[in-house]
Amino acid sequence: VPQNPERVGAIIAAAGSGQRMGGVDKLFALLAGEPVLAHTLRAFQTCSAIDEIVLVLSPKNLAQGKLLVEERGWWKVNEVCIGGAERHDSVREGLGRLKGCEWVVIHDGARPLVSQQLINCGLDEAKDCGAAVAAVPVKDTLKIVGPRLEVERTPNRSSFWAVQTPQVFRYDLIRDAYSRPQAPAVDDAVLVERLGHKVKVYKGSYDNLKITTQEDLAIAEVILQRRSSFQ
Protein backbone atom coordinates (compact mmCIF):
# COMPACT_ATOMS: atom_id res chain seq x y z
CA VAL A 1 0.00 0.00 0.00
CA PRO A 2 1.64 3.27 -1.06
CA GLN A 3 1.58 6.09 1.45
CA ASN A 4 0.36 9.54 0.62
CA PRO A 5 2.04 12.16 2.77
CA GLU A 6 -0.25 13.46 5.50
CA ARG A 7 -3.17 11.35 4.33
CA VAL A 8 -5.15 10.09 7.34
CA GLY A 9 -7.25 6.94 7.34
CA ALA A 10 -9.54 5.63 10.05
CA ILE A 11 -10.40 2.04 10.88
CA ILE A 12 -13.66 1.58 12.76
CA ALA A 13 -13.39 -1.80 14.47
CA ALA A 14 -16.95 -3.00 14.84
CA ALA A 15 -16.87 -6.75 14.30
CA GLY A 16 -17.41 -7.71 17.94
CA SER A 17 -20.29 -9.98 18.75
CA GLY A 18 -21.83 -7.87 21.51
CA GLN A 19 -23.04 -10.85 23.48
CA ARG A 20 -23.58 -8.82 26.64
CA MET A 21 -26.60 -6.90 25.37
CA GLY A 22 -29.04 -9.79 25.64
CA GLY A 23 -29.56 -10.40 21.95
CA VAL A 24 -29.67 -6.76 20.85
CA ASP A 25 -26.62 -5.80 18.80
CA LYS A 26 -24.90 -2.96 20.63
CA LEU A 27 -23.80 -1.31 17.38
CA PHE A 28 -27.34 -0.91 16.10
CA ALA A 29 -28.98 -0.27 19.46
CA LEU A 30 -30.58 3.17 19.47
CA LEU A 31 -28.84 6.02 21.26
CA ALA A 32 -30.64 9.37 21.15
CA GLY A 33 -32.76 7.92 18.33
CA GLU A 34 -29.85 6.75 16.17
CA PRO A 35 -27.77 3.57 15.96
CA VAL A 36 -24.66 3.65 18.17
CA LEU A 37 -22.55 3.08 15.06
CA ALA A 38 -24.05 6.14 13.35
CA HIS A 39 -22.75 8.39 16.14
CA THR A 40 -19.29 6.88 15.81
CA LEU A 41 -19.17 7.18 12.02
CA ARG A 42 -20.48 10.74 12.00
CA ALA A 43 -17.64 11.89 14.26
CA PHE A 44 -15.11 10.58 11.74
CA GLN A 45 -17.00 11.67 8.63
CA THR A 46 -17.26 15.25 9.89
CA CYS A 47 -13.69 15.47 11.22
CA SER A 48 -11.78 17.43 8.61
CA ALA A 49 -8.49 15.70 9.42
CA ILE A 50 -9.88 12.33 8.28
CA ASP A 51 -9.53 11.47 4.57
CA GLU A 52 -10.94 7.97 4.41
CA ILE A 53 -12.70 5.43 6.60
CA VAL A 54 -12.72 1.64 6.57
CA LEU A 55 -15.60 0.10 8.52
CA VAL A 56 -15.01 -3.47 9.71
CA LEU A 57 -18.14 -5.43 10.64
CA SER A 58 -19.23 -8.92 11.58
CA PRO A 59 -20.78 -10.94 8.73
CA LYS A 60 -24.28 -10.58 10.16
CA ASN A 61 -24.04 -6.78 10.28
CA LEU A 62 -22.49 -6.24 6.85
CA ALA A 63 -25.68 -5.47 4.95
CA GLN A 64 -27.08 -3.22 7.67
CA GLY A 65 -23.78 -1.35 7.94
CA LYS A 66 -23.57 -0.79 4.18
CA LEU A 67 -27.13 0.50 4.15
CA LEU A 68 -26.42 2.93 7.00
CA VAL A 69 -23.39 4.40 5.21
CA GLU A 70 -25.29 4.68 1.93
CA GLU A 71 -28.39 6.30 3.42
CA ARG A 72 -26.36 8.92 5.25
CA GLY A 73 -24.14 9.65 2.26
CA TRP A 74 -20.97 9.24 4.30
CA TRP A 75 -18.61 9.43 1.35
CA LYS A 76 -15.39 9.08 3.33
CA VAL A 77 -16.26 5.43 4.00
CA ASN A 78 -14.30 3.73 1.22
CA GLU A 79 -14.81 0.21 2.39
CA VAL A 80 -17.26 -1.75 4.49
CA CYS A 81 -15.74 -5.17 5.06
CA ILE A 82 -15.95 -8.27 7.23
CA GLY A 83 -13.57 -8.64 10.16
CA GLY A 84 -12.17 -11.68 11.90
CA ALA A 85 -12.89 -13.63 15.04
CA GLU A 86 -10.70 -11.40 17.19
CA ARG A 87 -10.33 -7.64 17.27
CA HIS A 88 -6.77 -7.77 15.95
CA ASP A 89 -7.91 -9.82 12.95
CA SER A 90 -10.36 -7.04 12.15
CA VAL A 91 -7.78 -4.29 12.49
CA ARG A 92 -5.35 -6.22 10.31
CA GLU A 93 -8.06 -6.55 7.68
CA GLY A 94 -8.76 -2.82 7.88
CA LEU A 95 -5.09 -1.94 7.53
CA GLY A 96 -4.94 -3.90 4.28
CA ARG A 97 -7.91 -2.02 2.85
CA LEU A 98 -6.82 1.56 3.50
CA LYS A 99 -6.07 3.23 0.21
CA GLY A 100 -2.62 4.49 1.20
CA CYS A 101 -2.25 6.69 4.24
CA GLU A 102 0.60 8.08 6.27
CA TRP A 103 -1.47 7.98 9.45
CA VAL A 104 -4.15 5.68 10.75
CA VAL A 105 -6.68 6.28 13.53
CA ILE A 106 -8.08 3.05 14.99
CA HIS A 107 -11.34 3.39 16.90
CA ASP A 108 -13.90 1.08 18.50
CA GLY A 109 -17.27 1.24 16.76
CA ALA A 110 -18.89 0.87 20.19
CA ARG A 111 -17.44 4.18 21.47
CA PRO A 112 -20.02 6.55 19.98
CA LEU A 113 -19.21 9.57 22.17
CA VAL A 114 -15.81 10.18 20.57
CA SER A 115 -15.39 13.82 19.56
CA GLN A 116 -13.56 15.47 16.68
CA GLN A 117 -11.35 17.08 19.28
CA LEU A 118 -10.29 13.68 20.61
CA ILE A 119 -9.42 12.51 17.09
CA ASN A 120 -7.43 15.67 16.38
CA CYS A 121 -5.57 15.49 19.70
CA GLY A 122 -4.49 11.96 18.89
CA LEU A 123 -3.16 13.00 15.50
CA ASP A 124 -1.22 15.87 17.07
CA GLU A 125 0.27 13.69 19.78
CA ALA A 126 1.19 10.89 17.41
CA LYS A 127 3.39 13.27 15.38
CA ASP A 128 5.90 13.21 18.21
CA CYS A 129 6.85 9.52 18.10
CA GLY A 130 4.44 7.88 15.68
CA ALA A 131 2.05 6.36 18.22
CA ALA A 132 -0.47 7.90 20.62
CA VAL A 133 -3.38 6.40 22.55
CA ALA A 134 -6.26 8.09 24.34
CA ALA A 135 -6.48 7.20 28.02
CA VAL A 136 -7.77 8.59 31.31
CA PRO A 137 -6.17 8.47 34.75
CA VAL A 138 -7.63 5.67 36.86
CA LYS A 139 -9.88 7.13 39.57
CA ASP A 140 -10.41 3.98 41.62
CA THR A 141 -8.01 2.53 44.12
CA LEU A 142 -6.53 -0.58 42.52
CA LYS A 143 -5.55 -3.82 44.18
CA ILE A 144 -3.51 -6.59 42.64
CA VAL A 145 -5.38 -9.72 43.64
CA GLY A 146 -4.15 -13.29 43.68
CA PRO A 147 -5.96 -16.41 42.48
CA ARG A 148 -7.50 -17.02 45.92
CA LEU A 149 -8.92 -13.48 46.00
CA GLU A 150 -6.37 -12.24 48.49
CA VAL A 151 -4.88 -8.78 48.06
CA GLU A 152 -1.27 -9.11 46.96
CA ARG A 153 -0.50 -5.42 46.70
CA THR A 154 -2.02 -1.93 46.50
CA PRO A 155 -0.08 -0.26 43.68
CA ASN A 156 0.27 3.50 43.47
CA ARG A 157 -2.63 4.33 41.20
CA SER A 158 -1.16 7.64 40.05
CA SER A 159 0.81 5.94 37.28
CA PHE A 160 -2.14 3.91 35.99
CA TRP A 161 -4.22 5.03 33.04
CA ALA A 162 -7.25 3.29 31.51
CA VAL A 163 -6.85 3.03 27.76
CA GLN A 164 -9.52 3.97 25.25
CA THR A 165 -9.57 4.57 21.54
CA PRO A 166 -8.73 6.52 19.31
CA GLN A 167 -5.30 4.96 18.99
CA VAL A 168 -3.27 6.75 16.32
CA PHE A 169 -0.22 5.40 14.50
CA ARG A 170 2.10 6.14 11.64
CA TYR A 171 0.85 3.67 9.05
CA ASP A 172 4.14 1.86 8.43
CA LEU A 173 4.71 1.40 12.17
CA ILE A 174 1.37 -0.26 12.95
CA ARG A 175 1.50 -2.25 9.71
CA ASP A 176 4.92 -3.55 10.75
CA ALA A 177 3.62 -4.44 14.23
CA TYR A 178 0.66 -6.32 12.74
CA SER A 179 2.78 -8.17 10.18
CA ARG A 180 4.85 -9.96 12.81
CA PRO A 181 3.72 -13.11 14.52
CA GLN A 182 2.64 -11.96 17.98
CA ALA A 183 0.71 -13.17 20.98
CA PRO A 184 -2.87 -11.88 21.21
CA ALA A 185 -3.02 -8.27 22.39
CA VAL A 186 -5.49 -6.31 24.49
CA ASP A 187 -5.06 -3.23 22.32
CA ASP A 188 -3.22 -2.04 19.24
CA ALA A 189 -0.62 -0.05 21.13
CA VAL A 190 0.79 -3.04 22.95
CA LEU A 191 1.90 -4.55 19.62
CA VAL A 192 3.91 -1.41 18.98
CA GLU A 193 5.26 -1.40 22.55
CA ARG A 194 6.50 -4.96 22.03
CA LEU A 195 8.65 -3.73 19.13
CA GLY A 196 10.38 -1.50 21.68
CA HIS A 197 8.82 1.56 20.11
CA LYS A 198 7.65 4.50 22.20
CA VAL A 199 3.89 5.05 22.63
CA LYS A 200 2.50 8.30 23.99
CA VAL A 201 -0.62 8.64 26.07
CA TYR A 202 -2.91 11.63 25.60
CA LYS A 203 -5.88 12.66 27.69
CA GLY A 204 -9.06 10.98 26.55
CA SER A 205 -12.44 11.62 28.14
CA TYR A 206 -14.32 9.79 30.90
CA ASP A 207 -17.37 10.27 28.66
CA ASN A 208 -15.81 8.26 25.85
CA LEU A 209 -17.26 5.02 27.14
CA LYS A 210 -17.51 1.70 25.36
CA ILE A 211 -21.04 0.39 25.05
CA THR A 212 -21.16 -3.21 26.19
CA THR A 213 -24.30 -3.42 28.31
CA GLN A 214 -27.81 -1.92 28.29
CA GLU A 215 -26.73 0.17 31.25
CA ASP A 216 -23.81 1.66 29.31
CA LEU A 217 -26.34 2.68 26.69
CA ALA A 218 -28.49 4.42 29.29
CA ILE A 219 -25.41 6.19 30.65
CA ALA A 220 -24.40 7.34 27.16
CA GLU A 221 -27.92 8.70 26.75
CA VAL A 222 -27.51 10.76 29.94
CA ILE A 223 -24.17 12.13 28.76
CA LEU A 224 -25.62 13.14 25.39
CA GLN A 225 -28.58 14.85 27.06
CA ARG A 226 -26.26 16.79 29.33
CA ARG A 227 -24.07 17.77 26.38
CA SER A 228 -26.99 19.13 24.40
CA SER A 229 -28.39 21.03 27.39
CA PHE A 230 -25.04 22.82 27.77
CA GLN A 231 -24.85 23.84 24.12
Next chain:
Amino acid sequence: VPQNPERVGAIIAAAGSGQRMGGVDKLFALLAGEPVLAHTLRAFQTCSAIDEIVLVLSPKNLAQGKLLVEERGWWKVNEVCIGGAERHDSVREGLGRLKGCEWVVIHDGARPLVSQQLINCGLDEAKDCGAAVAAVPVKDTLKIVGPRLEVERTPNRSSFWAVQTPQVFRYDLIRDAYSRPQAPAVDDAVLVERLGHKVKVYKGSYDNLKITTQEDLAIAEVILQRRSSFQ
Protein backbone atom coordinates in the same frame (compact mmCIF):
# COMPACT_ATOMS: atom_id res chain seq x y z
CA VAL B 1 -13.90 -0.05 73.87
CA PRO B 2 -15.13 -3.49 74.95
CA GLN B 3 -16.17 -5.87 72.24
CA ASN B 4 -19.50 -7.61 72.21
CA PRO B 5 -19.30 -10.91 70.40
CA GLU B 6 -20.90 -10.79 66.97
CA ARG B 7 -21.99 -7.18 67.39
CA VAL B 8 -21.61 -5.31 64.09
CA GLY B 9 -21.11 -1.56 63.79
CA ALA B 10 -21.02 0.57 60.68
CA ILE B 11 -19.07 3.75 60.05
CA ILE B 12 -20.47 5.93 57.29
CA ALA B 13 -17.60 8.17 56.19
CA ALA B 14 -19.23 11.29 54.84
CA ALA B 15 -16.97 14.18 55.85
CA GLY B 16 -15.59 14.80 52.36
CA SER B 17 -15.90 18.28 50.95
CA GLY B 18 -17.42 17.31 47.60
CA GLN B 19 -15.70 20.10 45.71
CA ARG B 20 -16.36 18.54 42.34
CA MET B 21 -20.10 19.14 42.34
CA GLY B 22 -19.93 22.86 41.66
CA GLY B 23 -21.09 24.10 45.05
CA VAL B 24 -23.84 21.51 45.59
CA ASP B 25 -22.98 19.09 48.37
CA LYS B 26 -22.98 15.61 46.87
CA LEU B 27 -24.29 14.05 50.08
CA PHE B 28 -27.43 16.12 50.08
CA ALA B 29 -27.92 16.27 46.32
CA LEU B 30 -31.22 14.65 45.38
CA LEU B 31 -31.22 11.16 43.91
CA ALA B 32 -34.64 9.75 43.04
CA GLY B 33 -36.13 12.53 45.18
CA GLU B 34 -34.04 11.85 48.29
CA PRO B 35 -30.62 12.98 49.53
CA VAL B 36 -27.78 10.70 48.45
CA LEU B 37 -26.93 10.15 52.12
CA ALA B 38 -30.48 8.96 52.86
CA HIS B 39 -30.07 6.10 50.37
CA THR B 40 -26.80 5.10 51.99
CA LEU B 41 -28.13 5.24 55.55
CA ARG B 42 -31.31 3.34 54.71
CA ALA B 43 -29.30 0.40 53.36
CA PHE B 44 -27.51 0.09 56.70
CA GLN B 45 -30.55 0.83 58.89
CA THR B 46 -32.58 -1.89 57.18
CA CYS B 47 -29.78 -4.46 57.06
CA SER B 48 -30.52 -6.89 59.88
CA ALA B 49 -26.84 -7.72 60.39
CA ILE B 50 -26.06 -4.14 61.44
CA ASP B 51 -26.47 -3.27 65.12
CA GLU B 52 -25.28 0.33 65.25
CA ILE B 53 -24.21 3.12 62.92
CA VAL B 54 -21.84 6.04 63.41
CA LEU B 55 -22.26 8.80 60.85
CA VAL B 56 -19.20 11.02 60.35
CA LEU B 57 -19.87 14.39 58.69
CA SER B 58 -18.12 17.65 57.88
CA PRO B 59 -18.87 20.50 60.31
CA LYS B 60 -21.10 22.28 57.81
CA ASN B 61 -23.30 19.21 57.32
CA LEU B 62 -23.65 18.22 60.96
CA ALA B 63 -27.01 19.87 61.64
CA GLN B 64 -28.54 18.72 58.36
CA GLY B 65 -27.31 15.17 58.94
CA LYS B 66 -28.72 15.03 62.46
CA LEU B 67 -32.06 16.31 61.19
CA LEU B 68 -32.18 13.66 58.46
CA VAL B 69 -31.54 10.84 60.93
CA GLU B 70 -34.13 12.21 63.38
CA GLU B 71 -36.84 12.76 60.77
CA ARG B 72 -36.49 9.25 59.40
CA GLY B 73 -36.33 7.65 62.81
CA TRP B 74 -33.18 5.70 61.98
CA TRP B 75 -32.61 4.41 65.48
CA LYS B 76 -29.47 2.42 64.69
CA VAL B 77 -27.57 5.68 64.23
CA ASN B 78 -26.01 6.06 67.68
CA GLU B 79 -23.75 8.95 66.85
CA VAL B 80 -23.57 11.75 64.32
CA CYS B 81 -20.15 13.34 64.68
CA ILE B 82 -17.63 15.58 62.94
CA GLY B 83 -14.79 14.01 61.00
CA GLY B 84 -11.32 15.25 60.17
CA ALA B 85 -9.57 16.84 57.23
CA GLU B 86 -8.75 13.47 55.65
CA ARG B 87 -10.83 10.37 55.24
CA HIS B 88 -8.68 8.36 57.63
CA ASP B 89 -9.16 11.01 60.33
CA SER B 90 -12.90 10.53 59.97
CA VAL B 91 -12.71 6.76 60.13
CA ARG B 92 -10.46 6.94 63.21
CA GLU B 93 -13.03 9.22 64.84
CA GLY B 94 -15.81 6.79 63.96
CA LEU B 95 -13.89 3.84 65.39
CA GLY B 96 -13.59 5.62 68.71
CA ARG B 97 -17.33 6.21 68.89
CA LEU B 98 -18.62 2.72 68.19
CA LYS B 99 -20.21 1.33 71.32
CA GLY B 100 -18.26 -1.92 71.32
CA CYS B 101 -18.43 -4.19 68.32
CA GLU B 102 -16.64 -7.29 67.18
CA TRP B 103 -17.00 -6.28 63.54
CA VAL B 104 -17.03 -2.97 61.73
CA VAL B 105 -18.28 -2.17 58.25
CA ILE B 106 -16.75 1.02 56.81
CA HIS B 107 -18.64 2.60 53.93
CA ASP B 108 -18.46 5.81 51.89
CA GLY B 109 -21.50 8.03 52.42
CA ALA B 110 -21.29 8.93 48.74
CA ARG B 111 -21.95 5.34 47.60
CA PRO B 112 -25.76 5.33 47.87
CA LEU B 113 -26.38 2.25 45.72
CA VAL B 114 -24.91 -0.18 48.22
CA SER B 115 -27.23 -3.11 48.87
CA GLN B 116 -27.92 -5.20 51.96
CA GLN B 117 -26.55 -8.14 50.02
CA LEU B 118 -23.22 -6.36 49.53
CA ILE B 119 -22.99 -5.61 53.26
CA ASN B 120 -23.83 -9.20 54.18
CA CYS B 121 -21.34 -10.64 51.67
CA GLY B 122 -18.61 -8.50 53.22
CA LEU B 123 -19.42 -9.76 56.71
CA ASP B 124 -19.36 -13.36 55.50
CA GLU B 125 -16.05 -12.95 53.68
CA ALA B 126 -14.40 -11.12 56.56
CA LYS B 127 -15.01 -14.10 58.86
CA ASP B 128 -12.29 -15.98 57.00
CA CYS B 129 -9.34 -13.74 57.90
CA GLY B 130 -10.76 -10.67 59.61
CA ALA B 131 -10.67 -8.29 56.63
CA ALA B 132 -12.65 -8.15 53.37
CA VAL B 133 -13.14 -5.39 50.82
CA ALA B 134 -15.65 -5.07 48.01
CA ALA B 135 -14.04 -4.69 44.59
CA VAL B 136 -14.78 -5.32 40.93
CA PRO B 137 -12.46 -6.66 38.23
CA VAL B 138 -11.03 -3.84 36.12
CA LYS B 139 -12.67 -3.87 32.68
CA ASP B 140 -10.38 -1.36 30.95
CA THR B 141 -6.96 -2.08 29.55
CA LEU B 142 -4.46 -0.46 31.90
CA LYS B 143 -1.18 1.21 31.03
CA ILE B 144 1.52 2.21 33.47
CA VAL B 145 2.49 5.67 32.29
CA GLY B 146 5.66 7.63 33.08
CA PRO B 147 5.96 11.31 33.98
CA ARG B 148 6.37 12.34 30.33
CA LEU B 149 3.16 10.50 29.38
CA GLU B 150 4.95 7.64 27.72
CA VAL B 151 3.70 4.09 28.18
CA GLU B 152 6.08 2.18 30.43
CA ARG B 153 4.20 -1.08 30.49
CA THR B 154 0.87 -2.75 29.76
CA PRO B 155 0.25 -4.92 32.83
CA ASN B 156 -1.96 -7.99 32.71
CA ARG B 157 -5.25 -6.50 33.80
CA SER B 158 -6.69 -9.81 34.94
CA SER B 159 -5.12 -9.45 38.38
CA PHE B 160 -6.34 -5.86 38.90
CA TRP B 161 -9.46 -5.05 40.87
CA ALA B 162 -10.98 -1.63 41.54
CA VAL B 163 -11.76 -1.23 45.22
CA GLN B 164 -15.03 0.03 46.62
CA THR B 165 -16.65 0.03 50.01
CA PRO B 166 -18.01 -1.72 52.13
CA GLN B 167 -14.71 -2.66 53.73
CA VAL B 168 -15.28 -5.01 56.65
CA PHE B 169 -12.87 -5.70 59.49
CA ARG B 170 -12.62 -7.40 62.83
CA TYR B 171 -12.77 -4.41 65.16
CA ASP B 172 -9.50 -5.03 67.00
CA LEU B 173 -7.62 -5.47 63.74
CA ILE B 174 -8.67 -2.18 62.15
CA ARG B 175 -8.35 -0.38 65.49
CA ASP B 176 -4.80 -1.65 65.75
CA ALA B 177 -4.02 -0.56 62.17
CA TYR B 178 -5.39 2.93 62.85
CA SER B 179 -3.56 3.30 66.15
CA ARG B 180 -0.10 3.06 64.56
CA PRO B 181 1.64 5.99 62.95
CA GLN B 182 1.27 5.37 59.24
CA ALA B 183 1.64 7.16 55.94
CA PRO B 184 -1.63 8.41 54.41
CA ALA B 185 -3.63 5.60 52.85
CA VAL B 186 -5.94 5.43 49.86
CA ASP B 187 -8.28 3.07 51.64
CA ASP B 188 -8.72 1.35 54.99
CA ALA B 189 -7.56 -2.05 53.80
CA VAL B 190 -4.08 -0.86 52.91
CA LEU B 191 -3.42 -0.03 56.58
CA VAL B 192 -4.20 -3.62 57.43
CA GLU B 193 -2.12 -4.89 54.52
CA ARG B 194 0.85 -2.91 55.84
CA LEU B 195 0.64 -4.86 59.08
CA GLY B 196 1.29 -7.96 56.98
CA HIS B 197 -2.26 -9.14 57.59
CA LYS B 198 -4.27 -10.90 54.91
CA VAL B 199 -7.13 -8.98 53.23
CA LYS B 200 -9.72 -10.75 51.12
CA VAL B 201 -11.47 -9.27 48.12
CA TYR B 202 -15.11 -10.06 47.48
CA LYS B 203 -17.20 -9.22 44.44
CA GLY B 204 -18.72 -5.75 44.67
CA SER B 205 -20.99 -4.31 42.02
CA TYR B 206 -20.27 -2.05 39.04
CA ASP B 207 -23.44 -0.22 40.10
CA ASN B 208 -21.99 0.66 43.51
CA LEU B 209 -20.53 3.91 42.23
CA LYS B 210 -19.17 6.82 44.23
CA ILE B 211 -20.94 10.08 43.53
CA THR B 212 -18.37 12.79 42.88
CA THR B 213 -19.78 14.70 39.89
CA GLN B 214 -23.19 15.77 38.60
CA GLU B 215 -22.80 13.14 35.91
CA ASP B 216 -22.32 10.38 38.48
CA LEU B 217 -25.58 11.51 40.02
CA ALA B 218 -27.36 11.23 36.65
CA ILE B 219 -25.88 7.77 36.16
CA ALA B 220 -27.02 6.67 39.62
CA GLU B 221 -30.49 7.90 38.72
CA VAL B 222 -30.47 5.68 35.61
CA ILE B 223 -29.37 2.67 37.62
CA LEU B 224 -32.12 3.20 40.20
CA GLN B 225 -34.74 3.58 37.48
CA ARG B 226 -33.60 0.35 35.84
CA ARG B 227 -33.64 -1.42 39.20
CA SER B 228 -37.19 -0.39 39.96
CA SER B 229 -38.39 -1.30 36.46
CA PHE B 230 -37.02 -4.84 36.96
CA GLN B 231 -38.73 -5.32 40.30
